[in-house]
Amino acid sequence: xxxxxxxxxxxxxxxxxxxxxxxxxxxxxxxxxxxxxxxxxxxxxxxxxxxxxxxxxxxxxxxxxxxxxxxxxxxxxxxxxxxxxxxxxxxxxxxxxxxxxxxxxxxxxxxxxxxxxxxxxxxxxxxxxxxxxxxxxxxxxxxxxxxxxxxxxxxxxxxxxxxxxxxxxxxxxxxxxxxxxxxxxxxxxxxxxxxxxxxxxxxxxxxxxxxxxxxxxxxxxxxxxxxxxxxxxxxxxxxxxxxxxxxxxx
Amino acid sequence: xxxxxxxxxxxxxxxxxxxxxxxxxxxxxxxxxxxxxxxxxxxxxxxxxxxxxxxxxxxxxxxxxxxxxxxxxxxxxxxxxxxxxxxxxxxxxxxxxxxxxxxxxxxxxxxxxxxxxxxxxxxxxxxxxxxxxxxxxxxxxxxxxxxxxxxxxxxxxxxxxxxxxxxxxxxxxxxxxxxxxxxxxxxxxxxxxxxxxxxxxxxxxxxxxxxxxxxxxxxxxxxxxxxxxxxxxxxxxxxxxxxxxxxxxxxxxxxxxxxxxxxxxxxxxxxxxxxxxxxxxxxxxxxxxxxxxxxxxxxxxxxxxxxxxxxxxxxxxxxxxxxxxxxxxxxxxxxxxxxxxxxxxxxxxxxxxxxxxxxxxxxxxxxxxxxxxxxxxxxxxxxxxxxxxxxxxxxxxxxxxxxxxxxxxxxxxxxxxxxxxxxxxxxxxxxxxxxxxxxxxx
Numbered sequence: 286x287x288x289x290x291x292x293x294x295x296x297x298x299x300x301x302x303x304x305x306x307x308x309x310x311x312x313x314x315x316x317x318x319x320x321x322x323x324x325x326x327x328x329x330x331x332x333x334x335x336x337x338x339x340x341x342x343x344x345x346x347x348x349x350x351x352x353x354x355x356x357x358x359x360x361x362x363x364x365x366x367x368x369x370x371x372x373x374x375x376x377x378x379x380x381x382x383x384x385x386x387x388x389x390x391x392x393x394x395x396x397x398x399x400x401x402x403x404x405x406x407x408x409x410x411x412x413x414x415x416x417x418x419x420x421x422x423x424x425x426x427x428x429x430x431x432x433x434x435x436x437x438x439x440x441x442x443x444x445x446x447x448x449x450x451x452x453x454x455x456x457x458x459x460x461x462x463x464x465x466x467x468x469x470x471x472x473x474x475x476x477x478x479x480x481x482x483x484x485x486x487x488x489x490x491x492x493x494x495x496x497x498x499x500x501x502x503x504x505x506x507x508x509x510x511x512x513x514x515x516x517x518x519x520x521x522x523x524x525x526x527x528x529x530x531x532x533x534x535x
Numbered sequence: 536x537x538x539x540x541x542x543x544x545x546x547x548x549x550x551x552x553x554x555x556x557x558x559x560x561x562x563x564x565x566x567x568x569x570x571x572x573x574x575x576x577x578x579x580x581x582x583x584x585x586x587x588x589x590x591x592x593x594x595x596x597x598x599x600x601x602x603x604x605x606x607x608x609x610x611x612x613x614x615x616x617x618x619x620x621x622x623x624x625x626x627x628x629x630x631x632x633x634x635x636x637x638x639x640x641x642x643x644x645x646x647x648x649x650x651x652x653x654x655x656x657x658x659x660x661x662x663x664x665x666x667x668x669x670x671x672x673x674x675x676x677x678x679x680x681x682x683x684x685x686x687x688x689x690x691x692x693x694x695x696x697x698x699x700x701x702x703x704x705x706x707x708x709x710x711x712x713x714x715x716x717x718x719x720x721x722x723x724x725x726x727x728x729x730x731x732x733x734x735x736x737x738x739x740x741x742x743x744x745x746x747x748x749x750x751x752x753x754x755x756x757x758x759x760x761x762x763x764x765x766x767x768x769x770x771x772x773x774x775x776x777x778x779x780x781x782x783x784x785x786x787x788x789x790x791x792x793x794x795x796x797x798x799x800x801x802x803x804x805x806x807x808x809x810x811x812x813x814x815x816x817x818x819x820x821x822x823x824x825x826x827x828x829x830x831x832x833x834x835x836x837x838x839x840x841x842x843x844x845x846x847x848x849x850x851x852x853x854x855x856x857x858x859x860x861x862x863x864x865x866x867x868x869x870x871x872x873x874x875x876x877x878x879x880x881x882x883x884x885x886x887x888x889x890x891x892x893x894x895x896x897x898x899x900x901x902x903x904x905x906x907x908x909x910x911x912x913x914x915x916x917x918x919x920x921x922x923x924x925x926x927x928x929x930x931x932x933x934x935x936x937x938x939x940x941x942x943x944x945x946x947x948x949x950x951x952x953x954x955x956x957x958x959x960x961x962x963x964x965x966x967x968x969x970x971x972x973x974x975x976x977x
Contacts, residue, residue, distance in 0.1 A: 333928050336920060361930035373925040377943030383926070386939065390930035426943070443929060 286311045286348060286482050287332075287451055293342035294324075294331050301327045303507035304343065309451070312479040316493055316518070317486045319504035320526050325486045326370060328504070329455040333367035334360050348450065362394030364450030368440040368457050375427035380439070383427050384409055388446050412445045416472040434465035441472035452476060453484045458492040470495030490518040503529055542598045543580045543678070547573065550685050553604050565657060568669060572684035575674040582677045591863040591895045592805055592834045597777050602719035602749040606688050607633040609714065611640060616710055619741055622956040624703040626734070629691040631709040634720035636689050647699040648734075653690040653723055664692050668725050671755040671783035676807075680781045683721045683753045690723035693736070697729035697759075704735040704767070704954070709750070711773060716746035724754040728762035728790075735765040737957070742773035742800065749777040756783065758790035760814075765793050767952050771964065772800040774831075780806040786846075788814035795951035796823040797961060798833045799968060805834040805863075812874075815845035823852040824948040826968055827860030827892070834863040837881075841874040841904075848878070853948050854885040855941055856892035857969060864896040866911070872903040881911040886944050888918065888937070888969070938966050 287309040294302040301324045309315050319325050331338045332345065334357040345352040348363060355363065375383070389399040400408070413420055418438045428436050437457055444452050454473065458466055473483065473496050485496055493501070493515065501518055503511040503526065511517070511529050521529075554569050581598065582589040611632050617640075620628060627650050630640040636652035643650035649664070656664045675681025691707050709722060728734060740750060750772060758764055772778045778801040784792055798804055810819050825833040839848045854862045868879045879902075885894045898911040918940050926936035942949075942962055949965075952958050 335924055335928075356933075357924060357927040358930050358932055361928055367928055369925070369928075373919070373922050375922055375925070375940070375943055377946035378939055383929070383939070386931055386935065387926075387929040390932070390935070394930065447930070 287352075288346040289343070290345075291343035292328075292331070292345060293340070294327055295339045295341050296327065296337060300341065301507055302331070305504075305507075305509060307502065307509065309482045309484060311450075311482055313500065314477065314483045314485065314496065314498045316496075316498035316501045316515075317484060317504055318488070318490065318501065318518070318521060321488070323504045324507045325488075325504050326455055329367060329453050329484075329486050332453060333357065333365065358390070359394075361447070361449075362391055366444050366447055366449035366452045368437075368444055368452065368454040370456040370459060372428050372436040372440055374429045374431075376429045378427045380423050380425055380427045381409065384423075384443065384446055387443065391447050409442075409446065412442055415475060416441045416445060417468045418442050433460040434462065434468075437461060437465065437469050438472070441469055444476060445472065448481075450480065451482045451484070453486065455486045456488060457485070458487055458489060466492065467495060490522045493518045505530055539581055539583060539598070543577070546678075546682065547577055549604055550576065550682060553686050565665070568674070569685045572674040572681045576678050576681035576685060579675065579678045579681060581679070588836060588865065591861075592832065597749065597803060600717075600747060600749070600777065602777070603717060604682075604686050604719050604721070607635045607714060607718075609633060609635060611637050616640060619708055619710060621704060621706040621737055621954070623954065625706045626701040626703040627693075628706040628708070629693070631689065631691075631722065633712055633715045633718070634689055634709075634722060645701075645705075647696040648701070648705070649692075649694040649696075650705075651692040653692060653725075654688060656692055664694070667727060667757065668692075668723065668755070671757065671785055672753050672781065676781065679751050679779050680753055683723060683751050683781075687721050687723040687753075690725070692725050694727040695729060695732040695734045695762075698731045700733040701735065704737045707736060707738045709740050711740075711742040711744070711746075711748055711750070711776070713744040713746055715742075715748040716744070717748065719749040719751055722750065722752045724752075726754070726756045726764070728758050728764055730759045731761045732759075733763045735767065735953070737767045737769075739769040739771065740778065740800070741771050742776060745773050745775055747775035747777070747802070748773065750779065752778070752780040754780065754782045756785070756792065758784070758786045758792060758817075760787045761789045762787070763791045765953070766795070767957070768794065768796045769961070770796070770798040770800055770804055770806070772804070774800065774802060776801045778804040780804075782806065782808045784808070784810040784819065786810065786812050786814075786817035786819060789816035791818045793820040793951070794822065795948060796821070796835070797948075797952075798823070798825040798835070799964060801833070802830060803832045805836070807836040807838065809838040809840070810848070811840045812843050812846040815843050818847040820848070821850045821852075822948050822951045824945050825852070825854045825862055825864075826965065827854070827856050827862045828968065829858030829860065831858075832861045832863075835865070836863075837866045839866075839868045839879065841868070841870040841877040841879060844873060844875045844877065846874070846877055848880070850881045851948070852883045853945060854883075854894060855888065855944065855965075855969065856885065856894055857888035859889070859891040859893075861893045862895070864894070865899070866897070867899040868901070868909070868911075870900075870902045870904050870907050870909065874904050875906045877904060877907045877909070879907070879909045882913075884914045884916070884944075886916060886918070886941065888941070934970070938970060941969050942966065
């Protein structure tokens, strides 16, 4: 589904990603871990097409297409979804309007019919229940004045509505208490399917107790320095990243 | 002779000619008012850029258009304008087409509300109604408002009886057709709410053509003790039109006024809103949204005068500018020495969609009392790239994302137009207007 080859990316002339290779197949869940400043968020952003990241080398293939050639919204239309670490507050933009516009934009791009108001409301209520998002928040402005947990749930709701082929969760666990974390993880687990892949970017292994990855990669200094199965998470918890960094340097 | 002084002398002659041509039976008693306004006009002349209040707003283009003071006697029957009426129940409707009152399109029979029009009040010498005309505006605060007084022809006269609460809005709509082309219209409205009355007035200026014409409007609002008015105003003139509005508001003790203004049409528009608190305990809220695009100028001047203690004022205006659109916002609040326990807050935010757009924003707080709560804030910003990315990452096109963010910016003001269908209609108008402009705006 996703093949990243020797991806190199600079921000303001400074190279952050120094050659990433990663292959993600449908049905798989990959976790990307690593210390601060290792390039985890840069990887997530560059895949979603955010401005300010200059790809200096390598390529990314998503569902047989050159991903880096696509506009931000085209990536979303193809089925890429980025759950953000810091969801943006949009004062004055109604959450329901936003969700509906978003869903219909993606549906149109897929050649499906737009969803009518009744069908949409049914769907959004059901999905909001699934991610335990208070229905009152649907009527408010997008993320405006939401708590940290509410913002993250709203991200998971968007993901559940758009049903992407590949979802990247960028530090979705940061700033969450244990209950919110569990809700978010449940929401993510519901999305697991043989047709869908997930990349979970996280700083802490805590989230991986709830979302079990098939593969785990450690990113450090802009490179994947180690890959393994889910058991790697526990090793990282006990030993930290130090041994991997040393091993890699050696 | 300069353009201005030539214009003053031309206008003076034309105005004298106009007044001399009025039939004596048509409100002859007002002739004195008219002549004193002519004198006032001669004294004031036209405003120019040397005056601070007109520094950023040139009237040269307006004078060059050479709009003619003439009247339409057209009386419209039929349904062609019905789609411009407010949706839902109304407590009266007053319709003007090309400046002339339209009896068959209007609904003036509302128990407890006296709805009349200036022309018929003058024709019938209805002194009781007419005596309040001009009490707030005087003979004119600048040349144009003096000309309005000198040549006023028609307008809405609305008086809501003491204690009456209207639960539906009064629809006051002025429609300009292609016959208005090249003409100067001088509407003058007077709205009086007696003690404890409550009403909503929706006042709109629309056009069915793209022609150039001039609306030179004066509107006076008198709120007696504890009266409460929600005043929703929409300026949606033809894209070539000139629109000048002077709004005077007076609040007696414990009265409350909440106004919301949308300026979206016209090539050139200026709205001046002045309020004065006549007694303590009153509150005045002014909200506004202006849009200015290619070739457009929109100007708002607020003049809030706290002359007595214990009154509240709040002004919240937002602007969206694109193309080479220009806007002027001048918000003045004066808290006089005796006006202790005043509360006055002013905010103006502007969203610039283009580098060629221009805003001159000037909040002015003059506070002479020492026991007051006052604040002001002004911002000029652009669309947040993070917000744009967020929306696009959810599949929205850049154009759609920009529109949604603009509407989001406007929503705080639009919400003040309480009726859902009016809000939706205005939101749609805004989207249409900025739609093509936001495409690849730079």
